[in-house]
Amino acid sequence: GSDTASTTISIASLLDRGPADPNNVCVNGFVRSVRSQKRRSFVDLGDGSTLEPLQALLSPEQAQSLSTGMAVRLKGAWKESRFPESQTHELHVTAIDTLGFSDAATNPIQKKYQTKEFLRTIPHLRSRIPFNSTLLRLRSDCISEITRFLAAEGFTQTHTPIITSSDCEGAGEVFHLESSHKGPISEHDDGTFFRSPKYLTVSSQLHLEALAQSIGNVWTLSPTFRAEKSDTKRHLSEFYMLELEMSFVEDMSVVMNVVEKLVQSITLPLLTSRVGKELLATRTRDGEETGESSEWLRDRWLAMKGPWPRITYTEAIQILQTSGINFTNTPQWGLGFSIEHEQHVASVFKKPVFVTQYPRDIKPFYMLPSRESTDMGETVDCFDLLLPEAGELVGGSMREHRLDPLIASMRSSGMIPHGPPEFISDEQLGSLKWYVDLRRWGSVPHGGFGLGFDRLLGYLAGVQNIRDVNTFPRWVGRCEC
Ligand code: 4AD
Ligand code: MG
Structure with a gap:
């Protein structure tokens, strides 16, 4: 009709x-x-x-x-x-x-039970499954909630580029961009479309730092890309990251407070919303035998109530070393945590836990050194948020906002040649010249974080594998649709 x-x-x-x-x-x-x-x-x-x-x-x-x-x-x-x-x-x-x-x-979609592995082969159809519609609406509701919360807190939503010149995290796990043009593109060209190598962004942080020093507190929810070979339940090659940057901030606890309030503002509405009821109903229907009942999920949401413990990396190492557990990787000051370590630390508190002040050597060049050092070695003003059962959800830090220490840090990370700061040339700074420039004209103390949005949704929904939360997941060897 x-x-x-x-x-x-x-x-x-x-x-x-x-x-x-x-x-x-x-x-x-x-x-x-x-x-x-x-x-x-x-x-x-x-x-x-x-x-x-x-x-x-x-x-x-x-x-x-x-x-x-x-x-x-x-x-x-x-x-x-x-x-x-x-x-x-x-x-x-x-x-x-x-x-x-x-x-x-x-x-291909049948009413009888179909394995998650099979459904991952048909991402274009699996969203027709009722529970997957709940996940899509959870994603949408969470974005609305975040937008509302951050607007009320005075943050401006911004858009940062996907095509970038730099590998923000310095991990070397970037996707290179190629254009379809064959041969020279312009008279002065080296055969690349943008005249130098470009990548898909691994993080919007560096661009957010530029914007935070123009209009104050900013955020973005952007696709990010990692060419990690990690074939795990927590890693994708393309995922959404919620990133936020605050300027005129010296105390990192101000940034952690935003993480805490933000995640709570998304979680607590689930106790009464339609999507929340659907998530609980699904657990009641098929979660009992795995122990993942509706109570289990509700308790997970309720455990988000604050305040969240904040401990240092050194304290976390002590907790791990005195746990009596025989971890696959022995916890040791100066090494990063394994997923097992992260899960244990958060399970001790039965709540999300902030772990701060990691060793300088295992963190990226842009982090601000801690004011106090440990006996064990130098640390940086950074934090990870660890969730019980799931591990890392958020990584954040205060940024090195002073010109000379930033150059020194880039040098010791091997990103630029050694030498006195006054003799650094634009050419040596290369693709990070613009980032260093931010420290030349009106640089202010600032800090921020990145939150793995797909990981958060999986945690809230009680879905163990990130490949079942992301709508069109891509991981090593898999990108069909
Ligand atoms: O800890 P990461 O690498 O931090 C950064 O990229 C910072 N530059 C962010 C910032 O300060 N603005 O990534 C942040 C979060 C992680 O805690 C994790 O939750 C998620 O992004 N993440 C991934 N999620 C899915 N798949 C992957 N391969 C991920 N890598 C990181
Ligand atoms: Mg991290």
Whole structure:
């Protein structure tokens, strides 16, 4: 019909609030299942707006035209159900428009249990699974919440580039960019589109530092890319990072306070929201045997209440060394933590934990040295946020905002040649000249962090593998769709 735009209602609205006119209801969706009895049939319809399907009643003749997976528009009347324990009302169908046919036999999405590994091979279709619709709506709700929270705190949302000249983290795990042009592109060219090598960004931090020193506190939620070969539950080649930078800040606890309040502002609404209820309902349905019940998930959300402990790296090493646990990698001052170490430290506190002041040698060049050093060696003013069971969620630091120490740090990291600071040339600074320039004209103390957004969503949803949270996951060897 032509009148549908005004009367079509999402299944979520229909179930939550009911229709404007009970005798004139119109819903769009995909057939999840059809069951026929002698005199009447039932169809479960999903449109991705809720976990639970809409139950509709129709005649066996009408039902014959339906098959699982097909797209339809149903029109009918909204009437009280005779079995109100499952759904208070049902749709009594008067008309069916077939919009898109689906052959139930060949449809890769089936109602029976399908393994996560199989579903990862069809990311373009798996979002039709009800729980995956919940994950998509969780992602959307969290972005709204973050946007609201940070705007209220006076942060400005900005956009930073994906194509960059530098490897911010200095880990050498970047994707190189190539253009399709063959041969010289311009008269002075070296065969590359931008006249020098470019990469997909690993972090928006350096650009955010520029903006924070122009307009104050800023943030962005941006795709970031890492050519890490890590074939783990926590690593992707492309993931969203929420990054934030604060200027005129000297005390790192101000930055950590924002992390804490921000994550809480996303988590606590789940206790009452539709998406939160859907996440809990899914646990009740299929989480009991794994121990991941709805209580387990609720407790995880409740454990987000503050205040979160803040310990130093040196204290964390002591906790690990006196734990009596035989870790695969022996914890030792001066080495990074393994995932096992991170999980143990957070499990001791049963809460998210900030670990601060890591050794200088295992952190990137841009971090500000700590004011006090340890007996063990030099440390930097940085923090990681570790989650129970999951490990690292956030990495942040105060930044080296002074020109000469920054150059010294770049030198000792092997990024630029050695020599006195006054003799550094633009050429030697190379692709980081602009970043060093930020320290020349009105540099201020500043700091910020990056939060792995896909990791956070997985944690909140109780999904163990980041490949099942990210909508179109890419990891080493896998990028088909
Ligand atoms: O700890 P990372 O590498 O920190 C930075 O990139 C800083 N420049 C951020 C900043 O200060 N603005 O990355 C930040 C977070 C990690 O804590 C982790 O949650 C996530 O990004 N992350 C990944 N998530 C998924 N897949 C990967 N390969 C990830 N690498 C990092
Ligand atoms: Mg990190």
